Amino acid sequence: MANSMLGRDMAVDLGTANTLVYVRGRGVVLNEPSVVAIRTDEPREAVAFGHEAKKMIGRTPGNITAIRPLKDGVIADFDAAEQMLRYFIQRVHRRRYFAKPRIVVCVPSGITAVEQRAVRDAGYMAGARKVYIIEEPMAAALGSNLEVRDATGNMVVDIGGGTTEVAVISFGGIVTSQSIRVAGDAIDKAVVSYCKKEFSLMLGEATSEQIKMTIGSAFPTADGPDSEIRGRDMVSGLPRTVKVSSASIRQAIEEPITAIVDAVKATLDKTPPELAGDIVDRGIVLTGGGALLKGMDERLRHETGIPIHVAENPLDAVVLGAGKCVDNIETLNRILVTDGR
Numbered sequence: 001m002a003n004s005m006l007g008r009d010m011a012v013d014l015g016t017a018n019t020l021v022y023v024r025g026r027g028v029v030l031n032e033p034s035v036v037a038i039r040t041d042e043p044r045e046a047v048a049f050g051h052e053a054k055k056m057i058g059r060t061p062g063n064i065t066a067i068r069p070l071k072d073g074v075i076a077d078f079d080a081a082e083q084m085l086r087y088f089i090q091r092v093h094r095r096r097y098f099a100k101p102r103i104v105v106c107v108p109s110g111i112t113a114v115e116q117r118a119v120r121d122a123g124y125m126a127g128a129r130k131v132y133i134i135e136e137p138m139a140a141a142l143g144s145n146l147e148v149r150d151a152t153g154n155m156v157v158d159i160g161g162g163t164t165e166v167a168v169i170s171f172g173g174i175v176t177s178q179s180i181r182v183a184g185d186a187i188d189k190a191v192v193s194y195c196k197k198e199f200s201l202m203l204g205e206a207t208s209e210q211i212k213m214t215i216g217s218a219f220p221t222a223d224g225p226d227s228e229i230r231g232r233d234m235v236s237g238l239p240r241t242v243k244v245s246s247a248s249i250r251q252a253i254e255e256p257i258t259a260i261v262d263a264v265k266a267t268l269d270k271t272p273p274e275l276a277g278d279i280v281d282r283g284i285v286l287t288g289g290g291a292l293l294k295g296m297d298e299r300l301r302h303e304t305g306i307p308i309h310v311a312e313n314p315l316d317a318v319v320l321g322a323g324k325c326v327d328n329i330e331t332l333n334r335i336l337v338t339d340g341r
C-alpha cells in the first residue's frame with residue numbers, strides 16, 4: 001500500500017487524565033482531557049468530550065453529568081470510553097483515506113486480560129482495522145529515547161493520573177515491573193482530605209489539582225509564600241478562603257508520595273543484580289504528568305541514591321513511544337501485544 005494510504009495509522013494514549021493521539025507522519029495531533037459529558041435523562045447520550053466536557057465538571061445543570069470513563073488507568077465505563085475514543089479518532093481522521101486505521105493503544109502493565117480485552121474492543125468499535133497493545137512503561141521508555149532493545153537495563157517510572165508504572169526494561173522486554181493505582185489523582189484526593197479535615201473546607205477536583213501543581217511538592221524546596229484556597233465551608237455551606245503553606249501541602253500528600261517511592265524501591269529490590277548495576281550507572285527516567293510535581297525527582301534521588309532524569313516531554317512520552325511503533329510497526333512488532341486477529 002502506498003505510504004500516503006498508511007499515513008493515518010495512529011497511536012492512542014488512553015489515559016485516566018488525558019488522551020493523546022499520534023498520527024503516522026503527522027505527530028501528536030490531539031491532546032484532550034479524558035472526560036465525557038453525558039445527559040442523565042433519556043436519551044442518555046454524550047453531549048461533549050475532552051476540553052469542552054472538562055469545563056463542565058462540577059458546574060453542569062442537573063441533567064448533564066461530566067464523567068471520566070477511565071479510572072486507575074483502566075476502562076471503568078465502557079460505553080463512554082468507546083464513544084470518547086470514536087469521537088477523538090474521527091476528529092483526526094482524514095476522509096481521503098479509505099482503509100480503516102491500525103491503532104496502537106497504550107495500557108498499564110498490570111491490567112487483567114479482561115481489562116485489556118475492553119481496551120481492544122473499544123478500539124475495534126471505534127473503527128480500527130487492527131488494534132495493537134503496548135504496555136505503558138515500554139512506550140514511555142521508547143518515547144524517552146531509551147535504547148530498549150539493548151541488553152542494558154533501563155528503569156522507567158511513569159507517574160500518570162490513575163497509575164504509577166515502574167519497570168525495568170532490557171532487550172526489548174519488561175524484565176520486572178510494578179503498577180500501583182496511586183498517582184496524580186490520589187495526590188489530588190489527599191489535598192481534598194487535608195482541607196476537609198483541617199479547615200472543614202470542601203474543594204472541587206479542579207481546585208485540588210491546581211493546588212498540587214502550584215504549591216505541591218515531594219521534597220522540601222525553596223517554599224514560596226502561603227497560597228489562598230477557595231472552597232465551600234462544610235458547616236455554613238458558604239464560599240470561604242483559607243491560607244495554606246507549601247510545607248503543609250507537602251505533608252498532606254506524603255502518603256501517596258511514599259507509596260510511589262516504595263514502588264520504585266520494591267522494583268529495584270526485585271531487579272537482577274547486573275541490570276541494577278546498569279540502572280545505578282544510567283539513572284532512572286521519570287515520565288508522566290507526575291514527573292512535573294516539584295521535588296519528585298529530588299525525592300527519588302534522595303531515597304534511592306540513583307540519578308533521576310525527567311524526560312524531555314514527560315506528558316507526551318507514552319504517546320510518542322507508541323507513535324514510534326506506529327511509524328515502524330514491522331520492526332517494533334516484537335514489542336507489541338497482539339490478539340492474532
Ligand SMILES: Nc1ncnc2c1ncn2[C@@H]1O[C@H](COP(=O)(O)OP(=O)(O)OP(=O)(O)O)[C@@H](O)[C@H]1O
Nearest residue numbers: 015016017018160161162163184288289290292293
Ligand atoms: N506540573 C504538574 N505538577 C504536578 N502534577 C502534574 C503537573 N502537570 C500534570 N500533572 C498531573 O499529571 C497527571 C496526568 O498525567 P498523564 O497525562 O501522564 O496521565 P494519564 O496518562 O492520563 O494517566 P494514566 O497513565 O494513569 O492513565 C494528572 O494527575 C495531573 O494533575
